Amino acid sequence: MKLNNRNIALxxxxxxxxxxxxxxxxxxxxxxHLFKFPxxxxxxxxxxLIIIASYIFLRKNKIILFLASGYAALxxxxxxxxxxxxxAIYPQTGQISNILDKLGFSNIILSWIYAIxxxxxxxxxxxxxxxRIVPFKTKNLFFFLNHFGLWIVLAFGNLSQADKVSISITVxxxxxxxxxxxxxxxxxxxxxxxxxxxxxxxxxxxxxxxxDNNGNLLNPKIYQPREIIKAHSLNIINNDVYVIDLIExxxxxNDSIRRVAGLPEKTYxxxxxxxxxxxxxxNGTEFSPPVIYEIDQNYKLVILNPEPKYFGSEIKLYTxxxxxxxxxxxxxNKPLEIGNWKVYQTSYFKTPEFKGYVSVFTAVFDxxxxxxxxxxxxxxxxxxxxIFKRKISKKEE
Amino acid sequence: MIWKLLHIVFILFxxxxxxxxxxxxxxxxxxxxKKLIVFLPLTANILLMIFIGLxxxxxxxxxxxxxxxxxxxxxxxVSLITWIVFLQTKSKPLYLLGFIMSSVFLLVDILxxxxxxxxxxxxxxxxxxxxxxxxxxISYAILAAACLTVLIGFVNTIKRKSIxxxxxxxxxxxxxxxxxxxxxxxIMGAIWAKIAWGDYWSWDPKETWALxxxxxxxxxxxxxxxxxxKQKLLMLLLGLSFIVLIITWLGIRYFPTGLNSIHVYG
Ligand code: HEM
Numbered sequence: 053m054k055l056n057n058r059n060i061a062l063x064x065x066x067x068x069x070x071x072x073x074x075x076x077x078x079x080x081x082x083x084x085h086l087f088k089f090p091x092x093x094x095x096x097x098x099x100x101l102i103i104i105a106s107y108i109f110l111r112k113n114k115i116i117l118f119l120a121s122g123y124a125a126l127x128x129x130x131x132x133x134x135x136x137x138x139x140a141i142y143p144q145t146g147q148i149s150n151i152l153d154k155l156g157f158s159n160i161i162l163s164w165i166y167a168i169x170x171x172x173x174x175x176x177x178x179x180x181x182x183x184r185i186v187p188f189k190t191k192n193l194f195f196f197l198n199h200f201g202l203w204i205v206l207a208f209g210n211l212s213q214a215d216k217v218s219i220s221i222t223v224x225x226x227x228x229x230x231x232x233x234x235x236x237x238x239x240x241x242x243x244x245x246x247x248x249x250x251x252x253x254x255x256x257x258x259x260x261x262x263x264d265n266n267g268n269l270l271n272p273k274i275y276q277p278r279e280i281i282k283a284h285s286l287n288i289i290n291n292d293v294y295v296i297d298l299i300e301x302x303x304x305x306n307d308s309i310r311r312v313a314g315l316p317e318k319t320y321x322x323x324x325x326x327x328x329x330x331x332x333x334x335n336g337t338e339f340s341p342p343v344i345y346e347i348d349q350n351y352k353l354v355i356l357n358p359e360p361k362y363f364g365s366e367i368k369l370y371t372x373x374x375x376x377x378x379x380x381x382x383x384x385n386k387p388l389e390i391g392n393w394k395v396y397q398t399s400y401f402k403t404p405e406f407k408g409y410v411s412v413f414t415a416v417f418d419x420x421x422x423x424x425x426x427x428x429x430x431x432x433x434x435x436x437x438x439i440f441k442r443k444i445s446k447k448e449e
Numbered sequence: 450m451i452w453k454l455l456h457i458v459f460i461l462f463x464x465x466x467x468x469x470x471x472x473x474x475x476x477x478x479x480x481x482x483k484k485l486i487v488f489l490p491l492t493a494n495i496l497l498m499i500f501i502g503l504x505x506x507x508x509x510x511x512x513x514x515x516x517x518x519x520x521x522x523x524x525x526x527v528s529l530i531t532w533i534v535f536l537q538t539k540s541k542p543l544y545l546l547g548f549i550m551s552s553v554f555l556l557v558d559i560l561x562x563x564x565x566x567x568x569x570x571x572x573x574x575x576x577x578x579x580x581x582x583x584x585x586x587i588s589y590a591i592l593a594a595a596c597l598t599v600l601i602g603f604v605n606t607i608k609r610k611s612i613x614x615x616x617x618x619x620x621x622x623x624x625x626x627x628x629x630x631x632x633x634x635x636i637m638g639a640i641w642a643k644i645a646w647g648d649y650w651s652w653d654p655k656e657t658w659a660l661x662x663x664x665x666x667x668x669x670x671x672x673x674x675x676x677x678x679k680q681k682l683l684m685l686l687l688g689l690s691f692i693v694l695i696i697t698w699l700g701i702r703y704f705p706t707g708l709n710s711i712h713v714y715g
Contacts, residue, residue, distance in 0.1 A: 133668065362574075431636060
């Protein structure tokens with residue numbers, strides 16, 4: 053086989069995959085933790101220097117010529133595409149139970165193949181970018197935005213993962229918590245504590261649903277759950293159902309309705325007239341079992357647990373600089389910034405032992421975020437310019 | 450339920466487009482007929498948009514949540530974009546293919562309705578929700594038009610035994626804006642994810658497949674730019690890229706990796 057550019061472009065990814073596989077066998081997963089600050093910054097600066105220097109001093113070198121060509125561009129994209137294809141079709145469980153898992157397939161982002169493919173991409177993309185911007189011409193500006201933007205995103209997005217800390221903090225109402233657990237379940241103490249003063253939750257109106265004998269909700273094509281609205285008539289499997297009343301915060305005991313103030317979980321009672329009978333339905337909680345109605349021997353009518361419409365926390369913060377009495381709000385889609393951390397409202401739950409809600413936060417420490425965002429901004433402008441790019445068909449022919 | 454109106458909208462939609470298509474192939478040089486050919490599909494489209502508007506007001510949230518709802522938007526955009534490209538190129542096959550494609554997606558919605566409630570989970574209540582999904586749907590529609598164009602080019606190539614360069618150029622002219630919108634949709638999704646969950650990229654199966662689609666089109670663009678002579682390869686790749694796109698959009702749930710995706714709708 054001749055060693056022309058085309059064949060080299062095809063062989064390099066193969067060789068790199070082989071190297072990646074060997075390293076994975078000998079060393080296990082890629083040691084991302086070694087790339088914590090300042091190592092990652094040094095690596096990025098080194099990469100930039102190497103690319104610029106080699107472009108200045110080794111411009112005629114065959115390797116550099118290759119890296120700056122369309123061959124290397126497609127070759128590196130091909131390798132990266134291969135890695136993403138594995139990720140797309142092979143379940144990313146992180147467990148190691150067969151030979152493919154040993155090659156890093158079940159946790160591709162921490163595999164050597166992924167790391168190598170990103171480095172190859174950074175080298176070719178970097179060399180090409182430098183080639184096109186020296187000397188600088190305005191017509192190359194959008195090329196620069198697209199390619200340099202992607203370079204920044206790839207470099208900082210990947211290498212910053214070593215520094216990124218993401219912890220889950222679980223705070224019961226009226227308590228103060230100063231620790232959390234990261235994704236590998238390690239105990240972590242950020243430099244602040246959260247007191248949950250109030251947790252607010254709102255629900256969508258509850259729905260009626262049909263379940264079968266195994267307790268499974270029926271396929272929506274057979275029966276679509278319906279919102280329970282007072283004074284509405286429904287037809288459910290040839291039964292006339294009329295909603296007499298919908299009562300919040302009450303439970304059914306011995307066929308009668310008890311209103312209970314301060315129930316720990318949201319309950320609803322629907323008072324229905326089904327054909328000629330009056331029927332009570334109630335959704336189930338940790339504290340009281342559901343009350344259901346048998347339509348026939350196959351189907352049962354139930355109230356589905358209500359879906360949350362809104363939830364958010366009001367908190368007090370304890371930081372190194374002291375306590376303020378200020379109340380902060382954290383809601384879904386509205387995180388709170390605390391020093392170098394951002395705190396997100398992730399979820400909530402209830403336990404039988406505890407009366408209030410337990411709010412779950414995710415606190416993220418991601419010092420390179422702004423660098424990655426700079427790259428994203430460049431790509432954004434680049435993409436907008438690309439909307440208007442055209443090949444002129446007449447000139448070509 | 451407004452959703453039931455879709456039957457009528459579908460019949461009118463097909464009627465307008467079909468009449469336009471028949472007139473188109475009759476080849477009469479009549480000014481009124483020519484106008485009808487142009488305006489019938491537009492009327493069909495406006496009807497569909499009105500339907501979406503009604504659905505939006507009934508649901509009290511943008512109808513972008515379920516697969517069936519995104520298919521509606523897709524139909525609108527495919528129909529609109531093939532119509533616009535037709536105005537520029539007068540390509541009859543494209544007119545027909547655009548009509549068939551948008552009608553098929555509406556038909557799927559009629560056979561597979563997903564009546565949905567108003568409920569929008571808190572994470573979806575974000576100003577990014579609408580632009581993220583709408584931009585993706587426009588991009589998918591443009592790339593569908595690009596795929597249809599290349600399909601026509603492929604048939605022409607076989608018929609004429611020489612490569613139909615014009616179709617490839619036309620197709621690439623659609624791939625640039627399509628790919629650009631793909632990038633914008635992806636970036637908006639990333640920013641939104643960061644605000645909602647603290648991660649701009651979490652390698653969720655839908656995200657991975659979206660990235661793969663993006664890479665495939667990236668390869669198309671660069672192949673075309675750096676190796677303009679590789680036209681057969683480019684045609685093949687454009688077709689393949691669209692298959693990856695369709696898998697991303699419709700097929701994720703059938704893959705072993707896709708079962709736990711937060712993006713599996715409905
Ligand atoms: C955000 C992603 C990217 C976008 C939007 C993009 C877009 C483009 C466009 C529009 C061109 C044509 C430039 C022109 O007409 O002047 C181009 C050329 C090129 N791109 Fe990219 N590209 C991207 C990523 C990459 C990557 C990852 C590589 C390499 C690994 C690469 C390598 C090249 C090369 C070698 C050329 C040809 C340059 C030349 O002929 O001087 N691009 N790119």
